[in-house]
Amino acid sequence: MQSDGPLVVAHRGSSALLAEHTLAAYEKALAEGADGLECDVRLTRDGHLVCVHDRRLERTSNGRGAVSDRSLQDLHSLDFGGWKVDLPESADDLVAARRDRDYRQPIEDDDKIRDAERRVLTFERLLQLFVDCGRNVQLYVETKHPTRWGGLVEQRVVASLRRFGLVPDRPAPDVASSRVVVMSFSPMAVRRLRELAPELPAVMLFDGLPPLYRDGTLPFGATIAGPGLHVLRSRPRFAERIRAAGNQLYVWTVDELADMEFVLGLGANMIATNRPARLLDHLQRVP
DSSP: OOOSSOEEEEETTTTTTSOTTSHHHHHHHHHHTOSEEEEEEEEOTTSOEEOOOSSBSTTTSSOOSBGGGSOHHHHHTSOSSTTOOOOOSSHHHHHHHTTTOOTTSOGGGHHHHHHHHHSOOBHHHHHHHHHHSSSOOEEEEEEOOSOTTTTHHHHHHHHHHHHTTOSOSSOOSSGGGOSEEEEESOHHHHHHHHHHOTTSOEEEEESSOOGGGTTSOOOTTOOEEEEBHHHHHHOTTHHHHHHHTTOEEEEBOOOSHHHHHHHHHTTOSEEEESOHHHHHHHTTOOO
16 A cells, blocks of 8 residues: 555545446446545345445436435446446546446456446445455444434444454554544544444544534544534634644545645645546646
C-alpha cells in the first residue's frame, strides 16, 4: 500500500465509470491501483448485508421500496447497473468503462460479466474479492443509519469481518497499516463498532459540523474525522483543528482536479473519490 502521500480510496468502487457498488466497479478500482475500497452496507429483510448506499432502491436499481423490506432473493432479481447510462467524459474513459473486455472471449463468460455489472453485491462477495485481490489494499466500511435494524448492522459487519480473518488480535501501528477501517455518520454506531472490534480504526463522518466537534475532537472510539468536501470548503480551518487534536483526516468525495489540490493542501490523510485513476494520475502514481 502507498505510504507516502494520501491514501486513494475508491468511493463505492470506480463509480464514475461503472455503476456504484457493483462487483465490476470494485474490480476496476483495484485494476486502477486504488489504495482502498469504500462501501456502504445495509441489512436485507432476511438478514443479509448488501452494498447499497440509499435506504430506498429507486436511484440505483429498477426496483422500488426500502432495502430493508426486501429479501436477498428479491434483490437478486433486480438490475443494479442499468441506471448507469451516462457516457464518460472522454474516449479514454469510455474504453476504460468497457473493462478492457475482449469480445472474442467465450460466450459463457457473458453471464459472469453481466452479474458483475448488474447484480446486487453482497458484503460477503466484496470481502471475498478483497481478500483474494493479491495486493495490499484497505477496506472502508460504512454502516448506514437510521435503520430499522439498529445495532444489528454493526454486529453483522464485525461478524463477517471476523469470518474472513480481517479483525486482528491487536491494533495496527498506524491507520495506513490496518486492512479494515470502519465508519459511520452515527456517533452511536461508531461507539458500537469500537466496542465490537476495538482493534479497527474508526472514522466519524460529517455531512455538517456540529458545534461539539468544531475544535477537532471526536466522539468516543473515533480517531479519524471524515468531513465531506463541502464541509471543508466552508470551514477549511477544521483540518488544522483535527490535526491539533491528534486525529487524522479522511475527505469525501473528491473528483475534480481543483478539489484534489484543495484537500491535498489541507493535508488529507485519506481521500475518497469516484475517480481513483484521475487522483492517482494527479499524484503521479501508477498501479
